[in-house]
Amino acid sequence: MGSSAQQLAASCPRLILPIGTTLLRPIHSLSLMPLHTLQRLSPTAVLGLWHLTETPTDLWRALPQPEAYRALVPATADATRQAQWLAGRVLAHELLRSTGTADEAGVVVHNDATGRPWLAGGGVHSALSLSHSGVWVAAVLAQGARVGIDVEMIRDKAQRLASKFLNADEWAAAQAAAPAAHASAPAHYTLLWSAKETLYKLAGQRGIVFKTQLLLGTFEPGESGEIPATLVVGGAHTRHCICYSQPSPGYVLTYSHQSDP
Known part of the structure; x- marks a missing residue:
């Protein structure tokens, strides 16, 4: 190089953490949700990783404004894909909550024409990126920045x-x-x-x-x-x-x- x-x-900034990393704080919505990592990348950016074991039913209970999200969930998603989709939204709300920069309960995660997530409501001005594969769901949130995660x-x-x-x-x-x-x-x-x-x-x-x-x-x-x-x-x-x-x-x-x- x-x-x-x-x-x-x-x-x-690197995130190099072993399995079982202690959380910076417990998740608000689910007492047993297996959030693996909630890590600051910078003063204005935070990354979350979640090892997914919940069912869609569990996740709907953890999601703020579930009725708003019922209109957005992909209609063709099977139970596995729906769980991944929902987990990404719950994780996004946890990242918002961890930064304390917005009324996260008033925020809804939408997707634009390119598929990129964006945050509506709650007076939030942050960029969000989401990804999921198999049992892992990942998200990164940052103010005044462009973000990407996979x-x-x-x-x-x-x-x-x-x-x-x-x-x-x-x-x-x-x-x-x-x-x-x-x-x-x-x-x-x-x-x-x-x-x-x-x-x-x-x-x-x-x-x-x-x-x-x-x-x-x-x-x-x-x-x-x-x-x-x-x-x-x-x-x-x-x-x-x-x-x-x-x-x-x-x-x-x-x-x-x-x-x-």
Whole structure:
């Protein structure tokens, strides 16, 4: 990694916490909700991770303004997807509550035309990003910033589709870091896909081309660390840092937040 990339990575707040991390505070809505981590990334940004075991019925009871959310829940979601969707909203309210910056009970999480969540009501002026995969739900909330987060179950799908989202330089670096037949390959390619998903959410626009507009720099793979990244939009190149870790074996987590100019 070059010196400029090292300087960028050094500014990236990391979340490297073992399973069973003690919470900063108990969750308000469910006495037994398995919220895994509620962690400050900066004075204005907080990240939450939740190991999901509840049923949709449990989650509806924990959600403020359930009637408002009944009109928003995806009609085709099965019980598993509905639980993931609901858990993301309950977690978003917990992040709002932890920051004390809004009347969180008066807030409703909506999604815009790109699928990006946004917060209505309660006098809130924060950006929110949500993700879920398997048993993990993740969220990041920040004031005066753009945010992105992604959690992925490790599978071989990203490796099979690598040519669709990695450019030539990225693919060559991936093949050097994790040869196709190596046991680490599925995890490495899943990480690269997740990093680009986070960068895509940070961009907050439709029509982004993953291969040419979401660019990943070189990095030393590990259980946790940072990936230097560049977002190309409207002819402008902006540099970002994607932080990554493993919430549990078989999963990867990536996230980033960028202060507004």
